[in-house]
Amino acid sequence: MTPTPLTADAVLALAPDAASAQAARRLAAPGNWPTLNAPASSLWGECQGSGRTPYLTGVDLSGPAPTTPAFKCSCPSRKLPCKHALALLLLHATHADSFGQAAPPQSLQTWLDGRAARAATTTPVTAAPDPAAQAKRRAAREKKVSLGLDQLQTFLKDLIRDGLAHATARPYSDWDTQAARLVDAQAPGAARLVRQIPDHLSDPAALLAHLGRLYLLTEAWPRRDTLSGAQQADLRAALGFPIDSAGVLAGSGLQARWQVMGQSVTEEDTLSTRRTWLTSGDHTALLLDFSAAGRPFPPALPPGVTLQAEVCHAPGTVPQRALLRGEATPTRPEAPPPGLTLDALLDRHGAALALNPWLERTAHLTGPLHIVPGDPWHAQDHTGRLPMSGRNPTLLALSGGHPVTLYAEWNGETLTPLSALHAGTLHPLRAVSDA
Amino acid sequence: MNHPDALLALALIGTARGPLPTPGPDALAGAAAQVTRPDPEGTLLARAALHALAHAAGRRPDPPGDQPDPAPPETLPELPARAARHLPTVIRTPLLNEWLTLCAQGGWRVPHALLPDLLDHAATSYNSHLRPLLTPVLGERGHWLARLHPDWASLSPNPDSWEATTPAGREDLWRRLREHDPQAARELLQRRLDSERADTRRRLLTALLDTLTDDDHPLEPLLDTLTTDRSADTRTQACAALHRLPRSAQNARNAARLAALFGGTPPTPDDHATRDGLPDPPGQNTPALLAHLLAHTHPDTLLTALNTTPAALTALARQHDQLQPLAQNAVTTHHTPLAAALLTELPTHPQLLQVGPPETLAAAHTQAMNDRDLERLLTLLDPHPGPWTPDLSAALLTTLHATCPTRHHAAHTHRWEQLAELAATRAHPHTLHPGPLPDDATEWAPQTMGKLQATLDLRQQLWTDFGKERG
16 A cells, blocks of 8 residues: 655654755656655655765655554664655655656665564563662662762752852853763763753752752652652652653553654763643643754654553653554544643643652643744733743744634743644644744 | 851852851751861851752742744745755745745745745845845744844834834835835835935835836926935936836937937037036037937937837938947837837847847747857846746757867857756756757766756656746
């Protein structure tokens, strides 16, 4: 069967970076492709590049979900998917009639067969972990964390004893050293918060609030045994313990229709984090992907898509971080629920903070809102207004000054719109930073 | 001072320099009073954390402010998706102009979601042809959006905002007014030009020269005053405009001078010599004066004053060895009859061919293709706007195919590539591909031809998706 084409937006969302997306657009003209074919749930084509022999590009659409294709290309690019694979998908989205039905050449067929064979065999071949060794590693790590946080507490108290007015005079290396110690102590989450201290130096009230939050970590850790399991999970997540994927996936899941509401990427030092928010009724699931040192992310779930999927939440007082179990299959979208007022959004955020004081952000469907450009931009409804991060011309173009419903992240300071409900469909947004 | 502020004040100077503040009577301060640690630093940090969290959790929206007026309803239909889908592909390529033209020809407006990228590109582009193409397709939403964004404001200048806008914005405003109401545009020039800065003046006069017609004779008094302007640019532009208005006094004076010259009586020095740009010293029967007058007197005025025909005028110019100035004149004034006459003497003059009768130009194209003279083809075709006729396009593609650089003969490769690039954007998109290149073609020739065909295919798709007929 010929697979239903992904929409052009969905294809471009797969791009590892903006340059690839732009290059793919340029290549997505049938004339660049002497050969284009779409045999059973795959695409392949030949693209005339700068060399004499054209590149042979293949896309496997037979995966668990057509929204997560696999790619192969004979070009030397290390990006995945490369511009040729993206262009091939784009062409399929825009010029499906230019595709023939011919079978792929041997090299591609071998790859496709190999993938099919791997998909057929079941994967769990993980060695049974040795419980004793695990407990030992765990104890060793906890000891390191204890030492690191103890030192951090002393550092924080020293800051307060000397007065924060003197903190601005400290060399940057002070903060870096302290952060590096926490990395060594295997508490990268705390290290991150320490690295953020210099951002608040110009605003004493924000600085004190930030230090207070860090201090809570150093107090909570030594008495973690008095906390509930969910609270302990919050604490571990804030300290940067990795989640126990196997444990999460072994737990109970929520089999439902999940709508991909929006995506955002933040970069800290050399690590980029991509957040994908899914909702189902009142449930929210946050999928995280990481990419280090500019390497591309794994293919994304495009916003706007609705999936039949089983979501397993990581433990915590506010169910948010989650993993997908098994296959996610696209399904008929449901009408989105009505948006929250800004007051109700803050209410929900406050309720979540009451449970987990280290929660960095929550995401909500909010609206109808008026978008007010200015410095900064604001979103406003009859309950009041909240500042937005950056500028968002696409949002303004879609709304035209009329109220609009958004899916947005709130981090306690600014509202970041991730997508807009426009004419019944979810339109992903890219914010433009003011920098 | 409330409790959080008191805590902050102490945190700033340091707990070593003061006692902990006593929590106040309110509920939150009461809760804070319950938080104690063995040392004042710990107590302060823990109480600060409590207050910060309570503050964050209890936050209410800020009071609402003014909001912009919504965009007016659209008056044009939205461009159908099958045509709109091409914009991301063609934006930032030479094909954008054609896409915008097709969009405007169909009477459509750009879909809202695509506006920001288009406005961003137009605001940063150096392509001056883009602005006028953009105006008709932005729709109400696009103009509304452009006015709200500081970087885009110049793309949609408000007619009432002449004072506030940039020189480029004023030029744009004037060009738009000129299109809709030429009389109002003339009145605007008469009213405003004197008080404009040099930069704006140059832009407005350039825009006038781009759009000058016979109806602009009422501007003559204004242009006359500008021929004595301080700025040499302004003087030149004003003289050029007066030259192209056949009934201007400048043309009449020049025709009288020329008649006197040909009649054997050298023109007497007169007051207007300097403002009319005559070469120094005036009044002599020098070839310089003759050349100037032949080049700068409107052909219609000349023909009437000398009571002669284009052919006779051409013969006269040849007698005096002054064909080139007369040719320059015919080109500047787009005078087809004079160009036709001059082409008998200067059959290969590229600009004359553009002004002359189309059949002469077509014959020149054919000749150049038969001669396989790529250099000449480039000169002839470069000023020829697209889309070219199907016949010319097909013949050119055949020529490109026949002149393909080979491993044995690759002397004209650069011209060949330039011509292929020109054909990609200008040739008629429904031109048939001429077939595979010979085996001994250079390694990159198939790539160039492939690119040309890819562009033509894309443009063919564009035409189809915009519902444009083959014609």
